[in-house]
Amino acid sequence: MVTIKDVAKYAGVSVATISRVLNENGYVHEDTRRVVEKAIKELNYTPNEVARSLYKRKSRLIGLLLPDITNPYFPQLARGVEDRMQQSGLRLIFGNSDESQQKEQDYIQTFVQNNVVGIIASTNFPGMDFYRRLKIPVVFLDRISSDRPAVYADGREGGRIAAQQMIERGSRQIAVLQGPAHVRPAQDRFQGAVEVLQDTGVTYEVVQTDSFTLDEAQRRAEELFVSFPETDGVIASNDMAAIAVLHEALRLGKKVPEDIQIIGFDDIPLSELVSPSLSTIRQPAYDMGKQAAELMIQLIENDDVELKSIQMPVQFIQRGTTRIKAEESI
Amino acid sequence: MVTIKDVAKYAGVSVATISRVLNENGYVHEDTRRVVEKAIKELNYTPNEVARSLYKRKSRLIGLLLPDITNPYFPQLARGVEDRMQQSGLRLIFGNSDESQQKEQDYIQTFVQNNVVGIIASTNFPGMDFYRRLKIPVVFLDRISSDRPAVYADGREGGRIAAQQMIERGSRQIAVLQGPAHVRPAQDRFQGAVEVLQDTGVTYEVVQTDSFTLDEAQRRAEELFVSFPETDGVIASNDMAAIAVLHEALRLGKKVPEDIQIIGFDDIPLSELVSPSLSTIRQPAYDMGKQAAELMIQLIENDDVELKSIQMPVQFIQRGTTRIKAEESI
DNA sequence: CTCAAATAAGTAACCGGTTACACATAAACT
DNA sequence: AGTTTATGTGTAACCGGTTACTTATTTGAG
Numbered sequence: 139m140v141t142i143k144d145v146a147k148y149a150g151v152s153v154a155t156i157s158r159v160l161n162e163n164g165y166v167h168e169d170t171r172r173v174v175e176k177a178i179k180e181l182n183y184t185p186n187e188v189a190r191s192l193y194k195r196k197s198r199l200i201g202l203l204l205p206d207i208t209n210p211y212f213p214q215l216a217r218g219v220e221d222r223m224q225q226s227g228l229r230l231i232f233g234n235s236d237e238s239q240q241k242e243q244d245y246i247q248t249f250v251q252n253n254v255v256g257i258i259a260s261t262n263f264p265g266m267d268f269y270r271r272l273k274i275p276v277v278f279l280d281r282i283s284s285d286r287p288a289v290y291a292d293g294r295e296g297g298r299i300a301a302q303q304m305i306e307r308g309s310r311q312i313a314v315l316q317g318p319a320h321v322r323p324a325q326d327r328f329q330g331a332v333e334v335l336q337d338t339g340v341t342y343e344v345v346q347t348d349s350f351t352l353d354e355a356q357r358r359a360e361e362l363f364v365s366f367p368e369t370d371g372v373i374a375s376n377d378m379a380a381i382a383v384l385h386e387a388l389r390l391g392k393k394v395p396e397d398i399q400i401i402g403f404d405d406i407p408l409s410e411l412v413s414p415s416l417s418t419i420r421q422p423a424y425d426m427g428k429q430a431a432e433l434m435i436q437l438i439e440n441d442d443v444e445l446k447s448i449q450m451p452v453q454f455i456q457r458g459t460t461r462i463k464a465e466e467s468i
Numbered sequence: 469m470v471t472i473k474d475v476a477k478y479a480g481v482s483v484a485t486i487s488r489v490l491n492e493n494g495y496v497h498e499d500t501r502r503v504v505e506k507a508i509k510e511l512n513y514t515p516n517e518v519a520r521s522l523y524k525r526k527s528r529l530i531g532l533l534l535p536d537i538t539n540p541y542f543p544q545l546a547r548g549v550e551d552r553m554q555q556s557g558l559r560l561i562f563g564n565s566d567e568s569q570q571k572e573q574d575y576i577q578t579f580v581q582n583n584v585v586g587i588i589a590s591t592n593f594p595g596m597d598f599y600r601r602l603k604i605p606v607v608f609l610d611r612i613s614s615d616r617p618a619v620y621a622d623g624r625e626g627g628r629i630a631a632q633q634m635i636e637r638g639s640r641q642i643a644v645l646q647g648p649a650h651v652r653p654a655q656d657r658f659q660g661a662v663e664v665l666q667d668t669g670v671t672y673e674v675v676q677t678d679s680f681t682l683d684e685a686q687r688r689a690e691e692l693f694v695s696f697p698e699t700d701g702v703i704a705s706n707d708m709a710a711i712a713v714l715h716e717a718l719r720l721g722k723k724v725p726e727d728i729q730i731i732g733f734d735d736i737p738l739s740e741l742v743s744p745s746l747s748t749i750r751q752p753a754y755d756m757g758k759q760a761a762e763l764m765i766q767l768i769e770n771d772d773v774e775l776k777s778i779q780m781p782v783q784f785i786q787r788g789t790t791r792i793k794a795e796e797s798i
Numbered sequence: 799c800t801c802a803a804a805t806a807a808g809t810a811a812c813c814g815g816t817t818a819c820a821c822a823t824a825a826a827c828t
Numbered sequence: 829a830g831t832t833t834a835t836g837t838g839t840a841a842c843c844g845g846t847t848a849c850t851t852a853t854t855t856g857a858g
Contacts, residue, residue, distance in 0.1 A: 139525075141814055152838045157816055164817085165836050187581040188527065189814035192518045193843045195469075199561070199582070208547055208737070213537040220564060229578050231529070232562040234550060248559050251517040252529070352737050381741045388743045407538070407682050411711045412742050413718045471844055482808045487846055494847085495805050519844035523813045 140183045149177035160185060191253050200434065201249030202230045203259040205237050209350055209378060210406040211423055212260070215279060218427020219258055226435055228255070235261065237320070237349070243268055250274075256434045262320045264288075275437035279430040282322055287437065288447045289430040291421040293323040296452035297330020300373045300401045300419050303454055305340055307461045309371025309399050312342040313362055315383075317375030318349050324375050327403055327419075331373050347375065355382035363390055370398050377402035377409045380416055384459060400459040414458025426450050470513045479507035490515060521583050530764065531579030532560045533589040535567050539680055539708060540736040541753055542590070545609060548757020549588055556765055558585070565591065567650070567679070573598055580604075586764045592650045594618075605767035609760040612652055617767065618777045619760040621751040623653040626782040627660020630703045630731045630749050633784055635670055637791045639701025639729050642672040643692055645713075647705030648679055654705050657733055657749075661703050677705065685712035693720055700728050707732035707739045710746055714789060730789040744788025756780050 146153045151170060158164040159174040166174075177183075191197035200223055204212045220230055231252060233245035242261060246268055249257055256275040263269075264283035269276055278288035304312055314331050317324025328344075335342045343366050347358050359382040362369065372387075374380035380402030384394060392398050394414055402409055405420035429448050436443050456466070476483045481500060488494040489504040496504075507513075521527040530553055534542045550560055561582060563575035572591060576598055579587055586605040593599075594613035599606055608618035634642055644661050647654025658674075665672045673696050677688050689712040692699065702717075704710035710732030714724060722728050724744055732739055735750035759778050786796070 139814095142816095143814080153815080154817075154839080155837060158837090161816080165834085167836060170836080184577060184581055186522075186583070186814055187578075188518055188522045188583050189843090190816075191843095192516075192522050192814080192845085193816050195843070197518065197582075206547075207537060207543040210540050210543075210738070213540075213543055217536075217538055217564065220562075229575075229582075230562050232532075232550075232560050234547065245559075247514060248517075251514055252527075252559075253516070253518050352741075356741075378738075381738065385741045385743055385745070408540070408708075408711065408738050408742075411682075411686075411708075411715045412738075413715055415715070469844095472846095473844080483845080484809080484847075485807060488807085491846080495807080497806060500806080516844055519813090520846075521813095522815085522844080523846050525813070 139186075140181045142183075142185065145174070145177050145181055145183050148181055149174045195253060196255050197253040198228050199231050199249075199252060199254045200228050200431075201245065201252075201254040201257040201259075202232050203235055203242060203245050203249075203257065203261060204233075205260055205262075205350070206234050208234075209376075210408065211376065211378075211404045211421075214406070214423035215260070215427040215430075218424040218429075219279070219431045220427075222428045222431030222435070228435075237262055237318075239263055239266070246272070255438050258430050258434055262322070275434060277430050277434045277437070280323060280426065282326075282447070287433055287443075287445055289426050289433060289450065290323060290447070291426065291450045291452050293326030293452075294330035294333075296403060296419040296421070297327040297332075297373070298334045299330075299452065299454050300327070300403070301331040301334035301338075303417075303456075303460060304371045304373060304399060304401060305334070305338055307395075307399055307463060310340060311366070311368045312340060312371040312373060313366055313369045314342055314344050314373045315358065315362075315375040315379050316344055316346045317379075318347060321350070324350075327375060343369070347379070350376060350378065352378055352382070355379040356386075359383045359386035363387070372398065372400045374400065374402050377404045377406045377416060377418055380418065380459075381409065381412055384412060384414075384416065395459050395461045399461060401454075402459075405455055410457065417457045417460040418455050420453045420455045422450050469516075470511045472513075472515065475504070475507050475511055475513050478511055479504045525583060526585050527583040528558050529561050529579075529582060529584045530558050530761075531575070531582075531584040531587040531589075532562050533565055533572060533575050533579075533587065533591060534563075535590055535592075535680070536564050538564075539706075540738065541706065541708075541734045541751075544736070544753035545590070545757040545760075548754040548759075549609070549761045550757075552758045552761030552765070558765075567592055567648075569593055569596070576602070585768050588760050588764055592652070605764060607760050607764045607767070610653060610756065612656075612777070617763055617775055619756050619763060619780065620653065620777070621756065621780045621782050623656030623782075624660035624663075626733060626749040626751070627657040627662075627703070628664050629660075629782065629784050630657070630733070631661040631664035631668075633747075633786075633790060634701045634703060634729060634731060635664070635668055637725075637729055637793060640670060641696070641698045642670060642701040642703060643696055643699045644672055644674050644703045645688065645692075645705040645709050646674055646676045647709075648677060651680070654680075657705060673699070677709070680706060680708065682708055682712070685709040686716070689713045689716035693717070702728065702730045704730065704732050707734045707736045707746060707748055710748065710789075711739065711742055714742060714744075714746065725789050725791045729791060731784075732789075735785055740787065747787045747790040748785050750783045750785045752780055 142153045158166045235242040258277045260280045316328045402418035405418045409416035472483045488496045565572040588607045590610045646658045732748035735748045739746035
């Protein structure tokens with residue numbers, strides 16, 4: 139491996155000069171710089187980030203913690219984060235927490251041990267001690283925290299919109315999937331929806347789920363139609379669950395959206411491609427990732443940014459699992 | 469930050485002894501060890517990986533390079549890799565290449581600069597110079613290489629099976645989506661399919677695609693039915709494309725699988741949930757990730773493992789987009 | 799009881815960068 | 829000309845671990 143010493147020797151200068159050229163700081167004579175740059179190129183030298191990181195006590199790595207990239211919503215967040223980070227020369231150390239506190243803590247520890255400059259986390263435990271103790275910037279993504287900056291979508295409003303649309307489009311026996319109790323955004327959506335349903339006095343049922351896994355979604359979908367066969371509208375906790383419900387409804391021979399309407403949450407890429415395509419509450423996942431990255435970069439560059447959280451707007455996307463309203467059909 | 473020196477002082481021993489306790493090597497007296505462990509716990513000390521990595525010239529990080537986690541097939545690979553690595557205390561630095569050689573090269577460089585112990589890559593350029601020059605283990609995933617160990621599915625066989633099934637189940641005007649020319653597995657699948665179609669003398673058309681993005685898939689799906697309205701069977705290059713085709717077919721009022729059969733490739737989690745559910749050639753993505761990680765760990769621990777590649781079996785999954793054969797309906 | 803081998807623990811060099819500090823020379827200013 | 833000030837470059841300490849080497853003590857075989 140070529141080190142800075144090799145380059146120094148080759149160029150006939152000291153290591154300090156090489157370092158100055160690399161970092162574009164301190165005084166370096168124009169001629170010297172050219173010689174050094176030539177040497178770097180000829181030896182095909184790239185500096186060792188680890189050594190740099192040790193002295194500086196900060197790497198060029200960001201820790202990213204997500205619950206489970208197998209859920210298609212999260213890769214979009216991740217891409218947003220990555221793409222923005224890349225622009226600033228930052229890279230990601232990555233981990234799935236599977237919503238386990240232990241795993242989460244282990245990853246955070248690894249991040250710290252590797253001198254990451256910041257952590258972006260989609261955690262269910264934003265108040266935990268191990269987050270409080272961190273001396274590096276933390277941004278919560280798709281999660282809410284009072285302690286720390288966060289980027290999240292307006293889940294409550296999303297829930298409200300979903301319920302309103304359901305009602306406006308004619309459903310009267312609505313089932314609401316609650317989503318895991320410990321996942322804050324799921325609860326916000328749920329509450330938003332219930333709020334509206336209560337206000338308008340529409341009959342509704344609640345189906346609780348413990349996780350966001352696909353298996354679970356499928357099981358709940360089956361149960362749903364057994365327990366509440368009269369249901370004519372389902373507000374799902376996310377698109378995966380909605381698609382599971384849709385699938386089950388069709389399997390039972392129900393007509394969608396005529397017999398039953400379904401609204402998802404997230405707008406994952408595939409929701410457009412199921413048949414009928416899924417009406418949903420869109421969260422701008424990719425942009426949320428980008429925003430989180432942006433915020434992180436601000437925090438890194440300028441550590442006196444005031445605690446700032448960004449709430450992103452949600453939006454109803456009318457597709458094939460909800461009926462067309464009179465004024466829309468013009 | 470608590471360093472090894474702080475612990476040494478607190479425990480009243482030298483840093484060497486702390487290090488010996490941590491790494492469980494060299495001689496340490498039982499009593500001393502207890503004192504040190506107590507000190508570590510009380511000071512809440514965790515060793516700095518960066519310093520360790522600098523001296524050892526190897527970190528506990530693995531570089532993972534994928535084309536695009538937004539495609540639901542790749543997160544499964546990633547999870548497989550991650551879960552296996554986690555068991556051995558290894559973590560991931562992660563990047564999406566977007567099939568750009570430049571991006572790929574940049575990530576590889578970052579990996580090397582961070583002293584990763586190995587690289588797992590799903591690259592389109594396995595023969596590139598910058599892979600050859602690497603002195604650390606490289607495992608190609610979902611890709612084939614003659615130079616390096618690789619874990620991949622038997623794409624050709626998959627293609628053959630898809631074509632056979634299509635024919636056995638009665639399609640006679642088959643369209644084959646070719647997939648991006650530079651993506652080896654896509655070409656293997658394609659060739660496998662064409663091989664069988666030619667042998668059996670069934671009419672077929674080829675639709676070429678340049679990328680695996682969803683947009684592209686949708687566009688090709690539309691074109692397909694314009695250019696070849698008589699098509700009664702589609703062999704897609706992956707499940708995303710298959711789902712796009714399915715969606716378009718249904719939009720055009722075609723009956724699936726009565727008028728047209730569709731077979732995908734990958735078996736992403738959602739393919740079971742579209743309606744009708746998607747018949748596909750299953751690749752064991754999660755297991756492939758695990759295998760790649762396993763192979764990597766072998767290569768790290770024992771550098772004289774002979775060049776070994778693992779071909780994983782593929783399997784036809786009969787679902788709703790292909791017709792039921794006589795003998796199956798019993 | 800003697801002496802080699804095993805056990806225990808400290809000192810300091812080392813990994814590959816960065817930078818404070820020192821020193822030298824050139825340019826700018828009274 | 830004499831003194832600041834700016835420019836250019838080298839030396840060596842430092843970041844936080846690991847380990848080769850050294851020294852001291854204990855154990856055990858003959």
